[in-house]
Amino acid sequence: MALLTVQGLTRRFQGLVAVDSVDFAVQAGTVHGLIGPNGAGKTTLFNLVSGVLAPSAGSVRLGDQPLDGLAPYRRTALGLARTFQNIRIFSEMTVLENVMTGLHTRLSSTWGILLRGPGFRAEERQAKAKARDLLAFVGLSEAANARAGDLPYGDQRRLEIARALACEPRLVLLDEPAAGMNPAETHALLGLLRRLRDERGLTLLLVEHDMPLVMSLCDRLTVLNFGRRIADGTPAEVRAHPAVIEAYLGTGSHEVSVSRGAVS
Ligand SMILES: Nc1ncnc2c1ncn2[C@@H]1O[C@H](COP(=O)(O)OP(=O)(O)O)[C@@H](O)[C@H]1O
Numbered sequence: 001m002a003l004l005t006v007q008g009l010t011r012r013f014q015g016l017v018a019v020d021s022v023d024f025a026v027q028a029g030t031v032h033g034l035i036g037p038n039g040a041g042k043t044t045l046f047n048l049v050s051g052v053l054a055p056s057a058g059s060v061r062l063g064d065q066p067l068d069g070l071a072p073y074r075r076t077a078l079g080l081a082r083t084f085q086n087i088r089i090f091s092e093m094t095v096l097e098n099v100m101t102g103l104h105t106r107l108s109s110t111w112g113i114l115l116r117g118p119g120f121r122a123e124e125r126q127a128k129a130k131a132r133d134l135l136a137f138v139g140l141s142e143a144a145n146a147r148a149g150d151l152p153y154g155d156q157r158r159l160e161i162a163r164a165l166a167c168e169p170r171l172v173l174l175d176e177p178a179a180g181m182n183p184a185e186t187h188a189l190l191g192l193l194r195r196l197r198d199e200r201g202l203t204l205l206l207v208e209h210d211m212p213l214v215m216s217l218c219d220r221l222t223v224l225n226f227g228r229r230i231a232d233g234t235p236a237e238v239r240a241h242p243a244v245i246e247a248y249l250g251t252g253s254h255e256v257s258v259s260r261g262a263v264s
């Protein structure tokens with residue numbers, strides 16, 4: 001079953017067509033990679049799917065539900081969460097508090113919390129317990145009370161993932177989660193993303209330049225170049241696709257070497 005369906009999706013900026021009539025579907029329970037050289041339109045496509053940007057044309061569906069015209073918070077409520085290419089955490093808050101901000105999109109009595117009414121204590125206790133579970137899942141239990149801004153870079157990325165999970169999403173969009181990570185952090189991230197799919201049944205749409213990670217993790221790939229979809233298929237199919245090889249070699253891009261071996 002397709003959890004996310006993108007049809008004819010287009011976004012123009014003045015004269016530039018950043019995303020150009022793109023079609024693809026993400027099957028439930030899979031990790032789907034969205035790759036392409038810098039400027040290919042990947043982040044713009046994420047902004048269209050999450051509702052931050054309005055499309056010039058085309059449609060986006062989550063399961064059977066059309067998302068067109070819905071504000072980002074309504075898409076979150078329907079089960080769509082994301083992380084950002086440039087980390088967005090609350091640096092001055094603790095790690096635990098950051099995760100709790102994600103939970104609040106799902107708490108029943110937001111007003112109760114604001115007014116500190118009856119039920120506030122119980123609900124806050126539950127929220128804390130849940131946030132701690134999520135931190136354990138991403139391997140950040142020890143850092144729960146640290147100031148988020150003091151975390152090493154790779155840990156901040158994992159914190160963003162924990163906060164995205166707090167919304168109880170069905171689909172998580174991850175924009176370059178391995179960017180800036182060292183090899184050990186990247187390896188840990190690979191394991192974490194696998195567990196999200198295999199243990200939690202989550203569906204992931206992943207933008208990532210780390211090709212060994214992409215090739216070993218993704219079930220399917222869609223490749224963009226200059227806003228257009230140039231290939232779609234399994235990692236093996238995409239890697240052998242002439243248009244993909246040409247797009248990457250043509251840019252002289254340092255970020256992708258399609259022939260690099262996969263990590264385990
Ligand atoms: N808000 C914007 N205004 C004008 N041009 C933009 C805007 N956002 C992105 N672009 C342009 O759209 C193209 C695709 O950008 P982007 O989606 O960020 O690519 P990617 O994430 O694949 O590197 C680029 O040429 C970029 O300069």
Ligand SMILES: [Mg+2]
Nearest residue numbers: 042043044085
């Ligand atoms: Mg980008």
